[in-house]
Amino acid sequence: MSASRQDAIVVEGLARAYGGLRAVDGVDLTVAEGEIYGFLGPNGAGKSTTVRILTTLLRPTAGRALVAGHDVEREAAAVRRVIGVALQEAALDPLMTGRELLQLQGALHGLRRGAARERGEALLDRVALQDAADRRLGTYSGGMRRRLDLAMALVHEPRVLFLDEPTTGLDPSSRATLWDEVRRLNDDGTTVFLTTQYLEEAEQLADRVGIIDQGRIVAEGTPDELKARVGDPVLHVDLIDPADAERAAGALAAHGAIRRRGDCGVLVQSALGARAIAPIVRTLDEAGVEVDAVELETPTLDDVFLAVTGHAATAEDAPA
Amino acid sequence: MTGAAYALGVGAALWRRALLEIARVRGGLLPTIIAPIIFLLGTAGQFDRLSDLSDFPTSSYLAWILPLSCLQGAGFAGGAVGANLARDIEQGWFDRLLTSPAPRPLLLLGPVLAAMTRALLPTTVILTAGLVLGVSLTGDLYGLLALYVAAVGFAVVAALWGMTLALWARSQQVGPLIQNGVFLAVFLSTAYTPEVLLQGWLATFAPYNPTTYVLELARQATVAGIEPSWANTWPGLLALAGMGLLWGLVALRLLRRFSR
Amino acid sequence: MSSAALERDPAVQARVVTALAGRGLRIQMRRAQFLIPAFLLPLVLLAVIASGTSAAQNLRGFPDTGAYIGFVVAGTLIQGALLGGITAGISTAADIEGGFFDRLLAAPVHRVSLVLGRVGGTAVLGALQACVFLAVAFAFGARYEGGVVGVAEAVLLASLAAAAAAGLAAAIALRTGSLQLLQNLFPFVFVLLFTAPAFFPRALLQPELQAVADVNPLTFVVEGIRAALHDDPALGDPLTGLLAAAGLAIGATALAVWAMRARMRST
Numbered sequence: 114m115s116a117s118r119q120d121a122i123v124v125e126g127l128a129r130a131y132g133g134l135r136a137v138d139g140v141d142l143t144v145a146e147g148e149i150y151g152f153l154g155p156n157g158a159g160k161s162t163t164v165r166i167l168t169t170l171l172r173p174t175a176g177r178a179l180v181a182g183h184d185v186e187r188e189a190a191a192v193r194r195v196i197g198v199a200l201q202e203a204a205l206d207p208l209m210t211g212r213e214l215l216q217l218q219g220a221l222h223g224l225r226r227g228a229a230r231e232r233g234e235a236l237l238d239r240v241a242l243q244d245a246a247d248r249r250l251g252t253y254s255g256g257m258r259r260r261l262d263l264a265m266a267l268v269h270e271p272r273v274l275f276l277d278e279p280t281t282g283l284d285p286s287s288r289a290t291l292w293d294e295v296r297r298l299n300d301d302g303t304t305v306f307l308t309t310q311y312l313e314e315a316e317q318l319a320d321r322v323g324i325i326d327q328g329r330i331v332a333e334g335t336p337d338e339l340k341a342r343v344g345d346p347v348l349h350v351d352l353i354d355p356a357d358a359e360r361a362a363g364a365l366a367a368h369g370a371i372r373r374r375g376d377c378g379v380l381v382q383s384a385l386g387a388r389a390i391a392p393i394v395r396t397l398d399e400a401g402v403e404v405d406a407v408e409l410e411t412p413t414l415d416d417v418f419l420a421v422t423g424h425a426a427t428a429e430d431a432p433a
Numbered sequence: 434m435t436g437a438a439y440a441l442g443v444g445a446a447l448w449r450r451a452l453l454e455i456a457r458v459r460g461g462l463l464p465t466i467i468a469p470i471i472f473l474l475g476t477a478g479q480f481d482r483l484s485d486l487s488d489f490p491t492s493s494y495l496a497w498i499l500p501l502s503c504l505q506g507a508g509f510a511g512g513a514v515g516a517n518l519a520r521d522i523e524q525g526w527f528d529r530l531l532t533s534p535a536p537r538p539l540l541l542l543g544p545v546l547a548a549m550t551r552a553l554l555p556t557t558v559i560l561t562a563g564l565v566l567g568v569s570l571t572g573d574l575y576g577l578l579a580l581y582v583a584a585v586g587f588a589v590v591a592a593l594w595g596m597t598l599a600l601w602a603r604s605q606q607v608g609p610l611i612q613n614g615v616f617l618a619v620f621l622s623t624a625y626t627p628e629v630l631l632q633g634w635l636a637t638f639a640p641y642n643p644t645t646y647v648l649e650l651a652r653q654a655t656v657a658g659i660e661p662s663w664a665n666t667w668p669g670l671l672a673l674a675g676m677g678l679l680w681g682l683v684a685l686r687l688l689r690r691f692s693r
Numbered sequence: 694m695s696s697a698a699l700e701r702d703p704a705v706q707a708r709v710v711t712a713l714a715g716r717g718l719r720i721q722m723r724r725a726q727f728l729i730p731a732f733l734l735p736l737v738l739l740a741v742i743a744s745g746t747s748a749a750q751n752l753r754g755f756p757d758t759g760a761y762i763g764f765v766v767a768g769t770l771i772q773g774a775l776l777g778g779i780t781a782g783i784s785t786a787a788d789i790e791g792g793f794f795d796r797l798l799a800a801p802v803h804r805v806s807l808v809l810g811r812v813g814g815t816a817v818l819g820a821l822q823a824c825v826f827l828a829v830a831f832a833f834g835a836r837y838e839g840g841v842v843g844v845a846e847a848v849l850l851a852s853l854a855a856a857a858a859a860g861l862a863a864a865i866a867l868r869t870g871s872l873q874l875l876q877n878l879f880p881f882v883f884v885l886l887f888t889a890p891a892f893f894p895r896a897l898l899q900p901e902l903q904a905v906a907d908v909n910p911l912t913f914v915v916e917g918i919r920a921a922l923h924d925d926p927a928l929g930d931p932l933t934g935l936l937a938a939a940g941l942a943i944g945a946t947a948l949a950v951w952a953m954r955a956r957m958r959s960t
Contacts, residue, residue, distance in 0.1 A: 168532050172692050189692075193534040204525030208457045209450065220446030221533035223439045249457075265529075468880040475887025478902030482752055482893070494899075609729065617737070625745035633744035 121146045121273050121304035122167065126176035128328075129162050136162040138328030139176065144306060144321075146272075149299050151319025151336075152308040153414065159328040160308040161201060164277045167306065168198045181272050194222075197271030199262045201278045201308075207251035211242055211261050214250065215268060222269035229268070236264040240294065256287030263294060273304045280314060292317055312414035322414070324421060332421040336414065343412040343420045345369070346386040348393060351405040352377045364400040368393055377405070386411065440542075443535045447543020451514065452550060465513065466555045469506035470562055473498060480625060488629045490658020496571070499563040500651035501624055503584045504644070506555025508615040511548040511588035515595015516608040518544060523605050537688050541681075545592050552588030556581065560654075568655050575661040576654035579669075583651035586673035587644070591615050593680035600687035618644045643672035700803045709802050713810025714817065720784055721818055727780045730879070731773060731822060736829060739769040742892050743833070749893065756894055758923050763835035766826060767919040768891030770851040771911060773822040775882040778858020781815040783875045785866035804957060808949045812859045812942075819855020823848040827922075839924035846921035846931050853938035854914050858882075860945025867952035889915050913937040 122144035129137040137159040144150040154160050165171040167178055169189040177184060183191040205214060212233060219229025237243045240260040245253065253261065259279055266274060276295070280288040295318055299305055309315055315322045316336045324332040324339075332339055348369075352361055355376035362371050362379050369383035383389040387409050397404055455462055477495040484494040491497050521527045530540050560580070564570070570577055595611040602610075621638055622645040623631065631639055639645050650669025653661045700706070721727045743762040750761050758764040788794040797807055827844060831837070837844055866875055889911035890898055898906055906912045917934015920926060 170528055170531055170692055190534055190536075193532055196532065198529070198532040200525060200528055204521075204527075204529060206450065206453075206526060208453050213450075213453075217446045217450055218529075218533075220442045221530065221535050223442065223534070225442070464877060464880070468883075471880050471883050471887070475883055478899040479887055479891065479893045480746055480749070481899035481902070482897045483746060483749055486748055486751060613729070620737075620741045620745075623745075624741065626748055630748040631745065632747045635741065635744035 119146050123179040127173050128175040130174045135328050148320045149305040149318050151315030151322040153315045154325035158325045195272045197266035197274040199266045199276050205250045210247050212246040218265040218268045240264045276307045326422045339417045340412045343416045345382050345384040346411045348381045349408040350379045353403040353405045357402040361402045364396050443539045444542045448546040451547030465509045466558050469502040473502035491656045496568045496655040499655050502559045503556045504587050505619050507552035507584035507588040508591040510551040511591030512595045512611045512615045514544045514548040514592040515599050515611045518596050519599035519605045519607050522603045548588045548592035549585050552585050556584040571657045572653040572661040580651045580654035583647050590676040597680050597684040643676050646672040706803050706806045709806045710810045714814035717814030730776045735769045735773040759836045760834035762830050762833050765892045766830040767915050769826045770823050771915050774819045774851050774855035775858045777818045777855045778862050781859035782862020782866045785863045786872040786875045789870045790872050804953050811863050812856050812946050815859030816852045816856040820848050820852040823851035837922045839921050843921040847918040850918050850934050850938045853942045857941035857945040860949045864949040864952040867956050910937045
């Protein structure tokens with residue numbers, strides 16, 4: 114196995130069995146330097162196990178993995194020097210303050226006291242926790258904890274950042290704040306390996322997405338590529354008069370595949386997506402059909418997940 | 434940064450973190466102090482007259498039992514460090530340390546340093562209580578030093594024992610097992626009477642319990658009949674080194690295999 | 694029958710007390726965290742003290758009870774009773790923290806029945822512990838000159854002591870609802886134990902401690918147990934022990950009932 118210079122993570126045939134259960138069952142993937150890779154799947158699919166192997170916390174039972182060119186098994190120490198890790202259960206000592214935790218993390222990475230302090234202050238600014246820096250973690254909200262956790266993972270300016278379900282359980286605004294931060298980090302050149310069970314999150318952040326189900330990668334590609342697998346976007350045309358429905362369907366057949374929905378709805382599936390809206394409206398106008406609304410529905414990763422696994426990502430709201 | 438400076442920095446940082454527990458949990462250390470003091474006073478009161486027996490090396494039973502209470506307090510303080518590691522493992526904090534590049538032995542060094550520090554408090558409070566109640570330091574400075582070495586050393590052994598169990602079980606439920614182990618190590622020894630007066634199964638067992646010799650080391654401080662001497666010192670030091678090495682190596686081995 | 698009528702029906706309430714006592718006992722016997730302090734800890738201490746301090750028999754004035762373990766086992770009975778009582782308090786606090794207690798309160802159960810169930814269960818536990826401890830001591834050489842009657846008396850006294858400890862611990866649990874506090878009370882069991890002549894004759898205790906022991910009601914219980922086991926009035930008086938143990942049990946149960954009422958008023 115060889116990692117090209119641009120590859121931050123190379124995984125080949127990775128497997129991890131617990132007794133008879135194969136939590137990860139032959140995963141292959143490559144993440145280029147500077148990429149955000151979204152690792153998507155329901156609870157128990159093998160996401161966290163993969164991350165634990167890549168971050169040296171767990172040994173694989175088969176296969177190999179290189180992170181920043183270092184073998185996670187044989188060169189674990191070298192891997193640890195270049196990775197930043199924010200794990201799913203953000204374990205933060207409730208007795209310590211945010212500032213103390215950052216300094217401790219600095220010491221663990223060999224920063225001198227002065228340097229650790231300086232770096233800590235910069236990171237507190239970055240994640241907007243300066244005001245809460247001297248409060249004990251016990252008083253932090255979920256969003257603040259995740260932001261501090263992220264800051265701690267960044268203390269040593271890691272080349273590869275692992276985020277294991279960074280926004281699970283967060284409210285929408287905290288989630289958006291964290292997303293912004295991840296994008297900024299990536300702009301600075303950090304490679305990000307992100308696991309999530311939120312399809313929207315992968316769509317928002319990831320350059321490429323791998324979908325894992327029952328320990329195996331079942332689909333991989335850019336969000337657009339994956340969505341294209343499901344099929345073309347669908348235009349929902351709502352008519353004012355149900356009596357027009359039949360005529361509208363006939364007139365629109367030239368624009369794509371037609372389906373009916375309810376009394377007043379006609380669905381047009383078209384590869385043109387948004388560009389099909391104007392011609393469709395014109396056609397209906399010419400046919401004398403009054404239109405109430407036209408909506409474009411592009412396939413989501415939910416649809417993709419359903420298409421590739423045969424079942425919905427229903428575990429989304431199940432407890433971790 | 435040199436390797437030594439780095440090691441020192443990591444050790445110190447983890448040590449500080451472990452000590453916060455004492456500084457920030459109100460009454461966090463009380464159990465390690467109160468239980469041994471109650472035991473000290475209760476045992477001395479119950480078995481006071483044992484010191485009337487010929488062959489008993491001191492006329493004060495309180496002076497006899499005081500070093501034992503110090504070891505008990507120090508041992509519980511050390512065991513608590515192991516219980517805290519079990520909590521850290523269960524709650525995921527330990528993962529954070531494991532993904533850092535710090536050499537693995539350093540991850541155990543911080544808690545060991547914390548155990549040494551924590552042991553000083555119960556030892557000093559119990560010793561002071563004994564002195565107030567009339568125990569005299571028959572061993573002078575040498576004896577006092579021996580007592581502290583024994584207590585701090587025993588805390589280290591208890592911490593390594595506790596961390597071994599924590600790394601093995603990876604669950605907080607192991608807490609009582611850790612402290613019961615410390616309890617047994619202390620009491621299955623010459624705890625109540627010297628070896629010459631022991632009868633029954635303890636007479637057979639106590640000489641094989643290394644803690645017996647650690648007690649002997651500590652008793653140089655207050656027991657008139659155990660004079661400060663190298664002969665009374667080295668077996669205790671050897672016992673501490675042996676137990677520390679054993680549990681230290683097992684703990685390290687378990688830590689190395691932790692990711693399997 | 695209305696729920697108020699149910700609460701007044703003695704037959705119903707007797708069934709409630711029995712059911713609650715049974716539940717308490719089952720929990721006690723199934724959880725290591727309760728079994729270890731209730732059974733193992735006293736036995737370990739018995740083994741250590743019986744072997745470690747047996748030279749005491751050579752002291753002038755030490756009573757002759759045959760094997761030394763036959764003398765100290767009385768202290769083990771009391772220790773077991775006290776630790777069993779504390780674990781009953783811990784169970785109560787855990788029920789309060791865990792919400793099970795609220796479910797009991799919502800049932801048509803007399804408040805006194807809740808207390809009696811807990812105390813009664815622990816009394817049975819105390820009797821069980823006593824039988825185990827006496828059997829183990831017998832296996833290691835203790836002989837009971839008091840015969841079956843003497844052993845039965847000793848078991849009764851231990852059982853009442855357990856009920857007393859349970860009442861006290863339950864009162865604290867009901868008043869504070871704090872599991873943490875109850876757990877921290879463990880060392881204080883030893884205060885009660887060591888201020889009675891649990892493992893040594895009262896006459897040979899340290900003088901200051903002897904003065905305390907003279908007024909510690911447990912003194913009469915442990916001496917009563919010893920006298921009953923060895924049928925030796927010089928060791929104590931079983932009747933005084935019975936009065937002391939019964940008084941403690943009734944007083945502590947009353948305290949728990951009061952704590953329950955106070956809890957009802959404040960919540």
